[in-house]
Amino acid sequence: MAVKQKxxxxxxxxxxxxxxxxxxxxxxxxxLGMTPAASAGTTAPSGNITYFWWGDPIRNQLTDAVINLxxxxxxxxxxxxxxxxWTNYWEKVTVEAAAHTLPCVTQTQSRELxxxxxxxxxxxxxxxxxxxxxxxxxxxxxxxxxxxxxxKLEMIPYGAAYDALVYNQSMVAKAGLPQPQRGxxxxxxxxxxxxxxxxxxxxxxxxNLTGTDSDAFLIYAQTYGYSLFNKAGQLGFPASLLQNFWGxxxxxxxxxxxxPEAMYASEPTSSEESYIVKGRVAVEAEPGNQYSDVVSAxxxxxxxxxxxxxxxxxxxxxxEAIITSGLxxxxxxxxxxxxxxxxNFFTNNAAAAKAFASNNGAVTDTxxxxxQINSKATSPSVKLELNTYKYISGQHVPLVLYPSGYTQxxxxxxxxxxxxxxxGEESVAAGTKSFMQQAKVDLAS
Amino acid sequence: MSYTSPVSAPRLFFLFRLKxxxxxxxxxxxxxxxxxxxxxxxxxxxxxxxxxxLHTGESAALMGVGFNFNHxxxxxxxxxxxxxxxxxxxxxxxxxxxxxxxxxxLLSCTMAAYAFARLxxxxxxxxxxxxxxxxxxPGQVLIVPxxxxxxxxxxxxxxxxLVLPHYxxxxxxxxxxxxxFIRTLPRELDDAAxxxxxxxxxxxxxxxxxxxxxxxxxxAMFMFINSWNDLLGPLLYLSNPHLYTVPLGLSExxxxxxxxxxxxxxxxSFLSLVPVAGFFLAGQRFLVQGIATTxxx
Numbered sequence: 234m235a236v237k238q239k240x241x242x243x244x245x246x247x248x249x250x251x252x253x254x255x256x257x258x259x260x261x262x263x264x265l266g267m268t269p270a271a272s273a274g275t276t277a278p279s280g281n282i283t284y285f286w287w288g289d290p291i292r293n294q295l296t297d298a299v300i301n302l303x304x305x306x307x308x309x310x311x312x313x314x315x316x317x318x319w320t321n322y323w324e325k326v327t328v329e330a331a332a333h334t335l336p337c338v339t340q341t342q343s344r345e346l347x348x349x350x351x352x353x354x355x356x357x358x359x360x361x362x363x364x365x366x367x368x369x370x371x372x373x374x375x376x377x378x379x380x381x382x383x384x385k386l387e388m389i390p391y392g393a394a395y396d397a398l399v400y401n402q403s404m405v406a407k408a409g410l411p412q413p414q415r416g417x418x419x420x421x422x423x424x425x426x427x428x429x430x431x432x433x434x435x436x437x438x439x440x441n442l443t444g445t446d447s448d449a450f451l452i453y454a455q456t457y458g459y460s461l462f463n464k465a466g467q468l469g470f471p472a473s474l475l476q477n478f479w480g481x482x483x484x485x486x487x488x489x490x491x492x493p494e495a496m497y498a499s500e501p502t503s504s505e506e507s508y509i510v511k512g513r514v515a516v517e518a519e520p521g522n523q524y525s526d527v528v529s530a531x532x533x534x535x536x537x538x539x540x541x542x543x544x545x546x547x548x549x550x551x552x553e554a555i556i557t558s559g560l561x562x563x564x565x566x567x568x569x570x571x572x573x574x575x576x577n578f579f580t581n582n583a584a585a586a587k588a589f590a591s592n593n594g595a596v597t598d599t600x601x602x603x604x605q606i607n608s609k610a611t612s613p614s615v616k617l618e619l620n621t622y623k624y625i626s627g628q629h630v631p632l633v634l635y636p637s638g639y640t641q642x643x644x645x646x647x648x649x650x651x652x653x654x655x656x657g658e659e660s661v662a663a664g665t666k667s668f669m670q671q672a673k674v675d676l677a678s
Numbered sequence: 679m680s681y682t683s684p685v686s687a688p689r690l691f692f693l694f695r696l697k698x699x700x701x702x703x704x705x706x707x708x709x710x711x712x713x714x715x716x717x718x719x720x721x722x723x724x725x726x727x728x729x730x731x732l733h734t735g736e737s738a739a740l741m742g743v744g745f746n747f748n749h750x751x752x753x754x755x756x757x758x759x760x761x762x763x764x765x766x767x768x769x770x771x772x773x774x775x776x777x778x779x780x781x782x783x784l785l786s787c788t789m790a791a792y793a794f795a796r797l798x799x800x801x802x803x804x805x806x807x808x809x810x811x812x813x814x815x816p817g818q819v820l821i822v823p824x825x826x827x828x829x830x831x832x833x834x835x836x837x838x839x840l841v842l843p844h845y846x847x848x849x850x851x852x853x854x855x856x857x858x859f860i861r862t863l864p865r866e867l868d869d870a871a872x873x874x875x876x877x878x879x880x881x882x883x884x885x886x887x888x889x890x891x892x893x894x895x896x897x898a899m900f901m902f903i904n905s906w907n908d909l910l911g912p913l914l915y916l917s918n919p920h921l922y923t924v925p926l927g928l929s930e931x932x933x934x935x936x937x938x939x940x941x942x943x944x945x946x947s948f949l950s951l952v953p954v955a956g957f958f959l960a961g962q963r964f965l966v967q968g969i970a971t972t973x974x975x
Contacts, residue, residue: 283917290762290930290939315917321909321929328914332826334834503932505940 278574279309282566283336286315287322291592298588303578310571312338330354335563337572341388343379343557347466347637350382356562356569357385366573368581371598378632379557390557391580392594395625396448397521398544403537404515408432413542419453419481422545423490429515430490439490440516441508442497442655444482447647449518449544451554453478455631456547461643466636467676468669476665479654483661494655505530512536521621522594525614541617543625553625554633558593591615595622642675724951731755731944754945763919763927765946772923773953775837775912776905782844783852783901784894790847791856792882796868806857812850825914839915840908844901852897859893860886895964902957906950924950 286296293316300312315336317325323345329335330349341349349355358380361367367389369377380388398413405412408429413422430439443449451461453474460469485491492514500508509517510530519527524541531539543553560576562569579585586601590611595618596602605611606619636642646668654664730741732750759766793799794806828839847853863886871881887894909925916922922930928950931943958965 285917293762313917317913318930318932321913321926324910325913328821328825331822332829334825334829 277309278307278568278571280568280571281311281313282338282568282571282575283313283315284338284340284575285317285322285326285336286340287319288316288593289318292316295589295592299579299585302582302584302588303575306578306582307571307574310574312575330563333563333565335565337562337566337568338575339561339563341559341561343388343390343559343633344635344639346380346382346387346561347635347639350385350387351637353564355387356564356566357387358389358562358573359386361562361569361573362386366570367577371581371600373597373599373626375629375632376555376557376597376626379555380559388557388559388561389576389580390559390597392522392558392591393597393622393626394520394522394556394558394594395553395622396452396544396556397519397524397621398443398516398542399509399519399524399527400516400540400542401509401512401531401537402540404433404437404512405429405540412540415543417545418547419545423481423485426485426490426516427488430488433515437512438492438496438508438514440485440492441500441514441518442482442486442491442494443518444479444485444491444655445494445497445648445651446518447644448554450475450478450647451633452544452552453547454552455554456545456549456552458549460631460633462634462636462676464634466634468672472665472669475668476661479651479661479665482651483654486655494652497655498652509539510534510536521618522591524618525612528614541621543621551625551628551630553628553630555622555626555630556594557597591619595619636676638675643672646672646675724948727944727948731941731948733944734941754941755949758942758946758949761942763922763930765924765927765949767920768922768924768927769949769953771921772906772925775840775923776902778837778841779844779905780898780901782841783849783897786845786847787849787852787856787897788882788887788890788894790853791860792878792886794853795857795860796886797878809850809853813854821910821914828915834915835917835921836915837921840905840911849897849901852901855897856890856893859890863889892964892967895961895967899957899961899965903954906954 284296284300286292288296293314296316297314300314304310304312316322322340326335326339330352333354335354339355341355346355358367362369369389372390376390376393377386379393380386380390400413402412409432410425410429413425417425426439433439454461454470457470457474459471459474463469482491486493492508496508496513500506504510504519504523504526507517507519507527507530508514509519510527511534517527521541524539528539531537543551546552560579562572562576566572579589581598581601583601583604586596586598586605587608589596591602591605596605602619602623606616606623611619650659650664650668650671653659654661659667726741726743726745729745729747729750731754732752733741733746734749734751734753790809794802794809824839824843825834828834831838833839833842867885867889868881871885876884907925908923909929912923912926913929916926924946928943928946931939931946
C-alpha cells in the first residue's frame, strides 16, 4: 500500500518527467534488491500485509478464519486476504513475480519453487528460522526440505499431499473380488484389474488411463530406485524405464482394461466431474488430499462407496512422493516482521490448524497432525487422508528435485507424447525416444 | 456402375405438378424446417446451460449431455446473486468497466481515425504503418511491462489499468476500422464545411461523427463484448473481490484443487450472456451496416 501512495504523490506533484524517472528508478531498483525489506529480528509485527493463496470457496472460508484468529492475536497487524482459483492463481503469480510485486505472504508449492529461484523472487527464510521468528521444530526435516532450493529455504511447508488411486469399493465387492491391498506390485495390480474388467458392465472400465500422468511415472520411477531428475536438473532415469511404463499402460488400453485415450482426454479436471464419480471407471488417480471431495461427490451421484490405495510398489518398495504447499515471503516484501509472524502463526498455532483442518494437504507439524487424526471432529475420509500421509512420510520417501519450469517443460511434454502413444499416432518406442530428446533439450534451456 | 434410387422416380414428380403457389409454400416449409433444425442445434447449449443451472449441488456437474428435469430450483440464482461472491455487484462492476472502456475507445479511436483519414501531417504514412504494425504485437508481450508501469503508478487494484489505455488509443483495430469508414465519406463535405467556417473539431463533431454512426456502433459493440468477456485484465489488476468483474467471478467457481460449484457457475454464466445478447440485438442493424461499409469481413 505504501508503494501505491508514493506513486500517486509523484504523479501529482512532479508531472510526467518525475513520474517516468521514478518508475524507471523503481524498475531498476527492484531487481537489484534495493527494496524496503526489513529483517524481522525482535521487531514486534505491525502494519499491513497481504496473503495471497489459491483455493475453492471452502478453503477461502477456512483461510479467512485463520486470518481472523491471527488478527485477534496480533491486533497491530492487518492481513488483507486475496484468493484465486488454481489456474488463475499461477497466471497472476507469474506476472507479479516477473514484476517483483508479489504480496508479502504468497502461497507456493514445492513443484513450482525452482521456477522463482533464478529471478531471486523469493526471500531465503533461513535467517527468520534461525532468529526464531518462524518455528519449524515440529516439522519433519524431510518435509521442511521440500521448501529448500539450493540450500535456501524459500517456502515453509504447511500442507503435505501425495498421489493416490481412488477406487470404487462397491464395484469391487459386486464383482466378487478382494479389495486392493497396499504393497501390490504392478503385476498383481494388473491381474486384479483384468479380473475386475471381466465383471464390469459394458462401457465401464476397470481403470482410467493413468499412463499420461507424469506424477504416476514419477512414482513408478521411484519404485525402481530412480529419481525423475538428477541434481543438475536433467533427467535421472533411463529411456527403458519410461518405455516399460508406457508399455504397461498401452497393454491396459489394448486389453480394454483402461479407458481409451479419447475418453480420458474428454474428462473434466475437477474431482466432482471425474469418471469415478460418474461410475464410468472403477479406479482413478487423484491427489490424496482430494479423496474426501470424491467421497462427497460419489455420495451424491450414488455410484458406490469409495476407497483409497497407494500406487503399486516396485523392487525398491513404495514410490510415492510428498508434494507440499507452503508460504513464502517475496524478496520485495516491505513488512517482513509481520509476514514472518503470520507464517509462524499459520504453521504452528493449534487453533489455526484446527480452523484450517488440513484443507490443502496434511498439516506438516507432527503434533498438530496427531491432534487432527485423534479428533472426533475429523471425518473418516479426512482421517484416511491424514493417516495415509503419516504412513508415507514414515517411509522416508526421497526428496524430489523439481527443476525450473517443471510443469511447462516436463508435465506438458509428458502429456503431449503420451496422448500420441495412446491414441495410436506413435509407437511406445518412438514416443519414448522423442520424449527423451525433447525433454533433454528443454531442461537444458 | 449402376445406381438404383431408393425412391421411385414417379413419386418425386409430384413436385413439378404442384401449382406455383403451392410450390412456393412447400419451399417455404422446407426452408423453415431447415432453419428450425439449425436453431435447435444453436440453441441447444444455451438451453442445456439453463436447465443445468436449475440443478443444485453436485447434480449440476453430473447432468451429462442430456436434459434432466428432476428436482429443478432457482436456488443457484439466489445464492449467486446474494452469496459470498455477490454477483449482483459483479454485474454492476462489469457494466461500469465496459461503459467506461466503450467511451474511451470511441473518443480516442474517433480522433485518431479522423487524423489519419482527413488530416495532412508529417510522417502520416509511417505512423499509420506503425499503427497497423501494432496489431501484430501479441498482447502477451505487453503484459509484464504494463503491469510494472501501472504498479509503480500506484493504480493496481483499481479499474484505471483496465480503462485508461482505451482513452489513449490502444485499440489499433478500431482506429483502422474507423479510418476505413471515414475515408468513404465524400471529400466535398470537407470543402463545404470549410466554406461554412467549420474548423476540424466542428467538422468532426457535426459532420463526421453523425455520418459514422454505423462504424461507431460497431466499435462500441465489439468493445463492449471484449470488455464484458475480459478475464486476464481483471485477473491481473484486481485483487479486492468487491471490485471483481463477472468473468473473474465465474472463474472462481471452478478450482482443480478443491470443490467446484457447477450449479452456481451455470446460473451466473447464463445471466452473464443476457447483457451481451441484449447489446447485440439492440445494435444489430448498426453492426451489420458498419461491417459492410468498412469492407471488413
